[in-house]
Amino acid sequence: MDFQKLSAFLEKSGLPAFRMKQVRDAVYRGLAASWDEVTVLPAPLREKLSGEFHLHSVEQLEAQVSAKGDAVKFLFGLKDGRKIETVLLNLLPEKWSLCVSTQVGCPVRCPFCATGKKGLKRNLSPDEITDQFLAAGAWLRKERGQKIGNVIFMGMGEPFYNYDAVGEAIKVMTDPDRIGLGQRHISVSTAGHVPGIRRFAKDFPQCNLAISLHASEDALRNELVPLNRQYPLSQLAKALNDYIFSTRRRVFVEYVLMDGVNNSRSQAAKLNSWLRSVAAPKYFTINLIPYNRTGCPYRTPAKDRIKVFAGLMETYGFEVTVRKSLGDDIAGACGQLAGK
Numbered sequence: 001m002d003f004q005k006l007s008a009f010l011e012k013s014g015l016p017a018f019r020m021k022q023v024r025d026a027v028y029r030g031l032a033a034s035w036d037e038v039t040v041l042p043a044p045l046r047e048k049l050s051g052e053f054h055l056h057s058v059e060q061l062e063a064q065v066s067a068k069g070d071a072v073k074f075l076f077g078l079k080d081g082r083k084i085e086t087v088l089l090n091l092l093p094e095k096w097s098l099c100v101s102t103q104v105g106c107p108v109r110c111p112f113c114a115t116g117k118k119g120l121k122r123n124l125s126p127d128e129i130t131d132q133f134l135a136a137g138a139w140l141r142k143e144r145g146q147k148i149g150n151v152i153f154m155g156m157g158e159p160f161y162n163y164d165a166v167g168e169a170i171k172v173m174t175d176p177d178r179i180g181l182g183q184r185h186i187s188v189s190t191a192g193h194v195p196g197i198r199r200f201a202k203d204f205p206q207c208n209l210a211i212s213l214h215a216s217e218d219a220l221r222n223e224l225v226p227l228n229r230q231y232p233l234s235q236l237a238k239a240l241n242d243y244i245f246s247t248r249r250r251v252f253v254e255y256v257l258m259d260g261v262n263n264s265r266s267q268a269a270k271l272n273s274w275l276r277s278v279a280a281p282k283y284f285t286i287n288l289i290p291y292n293r294t295g296c297p298y299r300t301p302a303k304d305r306i307k308v309f310a311g312l313m314e315t316y317g318f319e320v321t322v323r324k325s326l327g328d329d330i331a332g333a334c335g336q337l338a339g340k
């Protein structure tokens with residue numbers, strides 16, 4: 001919502017300033033999904049405002065719930081008719097994380113990702129990012145009586161190609177007078193945008209940084225993550241080393257395991273060497289993500305091969321998790337968001 005416009009409107013209508021605070025509280029804290037739910041305002045005022053202002057800049061077109069009920073994929077419509085997807089994930093009992101999109105499509109075009117196939121349509125505005133939280137939060141409260149605890153910028157798009165809007169959205173999400181999440185509950189995942197990593201270290205040192213790595217040799221990474229041609233592994237290593245040195249924070253390394261592509265023993269050894277060239281193993285958590293079907297010519301490795309790769313990385317001294325694939329039956333898992 002355009003709060004400046006709302007403020008001017010209230011002033012012009014001769015209404016007291018506290019009405020503005022009531023609306024802000026209802027939107028950000030109360031997660032009102034419609035003006036009817038802003039019951040603190042008198043009904044005639046609500047009616048007047050509903051004709052002038054949309055509460056959210058995104059409109060929920062669909063909410064698909066996975067068979068196990070642990071993932072919900074939202075299809076949101078934007079004012080220009082474009083569509084984005086956002087996923088709620090129930091990773092632990094009563095702990096919900098929201099994976100938000102930052103762009104319509106994505107310019108990076110990783111060949112294993114459904115979003116990348118579309119190319120970039122446009123950046124999202126700060127409101128369009130924040131409102132994914134407000135709309136999904138309203139759904140979660142109504143349907144399950146629960147709250148979103150974490151936000152992951154890992155949906156459609158490369159967040160650091162839209163840095164200003166992402167930064168503004170993080171400020172709204174962490175502002176105690178608005179959404180009020182702690183910075184440690186926010187994670188931003190990049191495909192390796194080096195200038196973005198450097199800005200992020202200065203602007204949001206308490207937020208979490210994740211790197212979608214997927215390969216630790218330039219030739220393969222150029223293919224799997226084409227952004228690597230612009231920011232090769234040597235530059236990425238330097239940026240991550242500086243990030244760790246200045247923030248003293250652990251970095252999350254995302255590694256999509258594709259059978260016969262990046263999951264051999266020698267590739268595990270190369271990953272170990274590259275990470276150690278950046279910093280000691282204690283500064284990394286490696287999230288192994290078995291490839292999710294996206295209609296691309298890659299295969300998910302068998303369970304025992306995933307185990308071997310994970311075991312090797314543990315032997316090298318790293319903390320390793322194998323990501324549970326929530327929501328692949330609703331095409332809401334990593335790499336599957338296509339805005340359909």
Ligand code: SF4
Nearest residue numbers: 106109110113116157
């Ligand atoms: S994996 Fe991430 S960076 Fe790569 S195309 Fe998909 S959304 Fe973009």
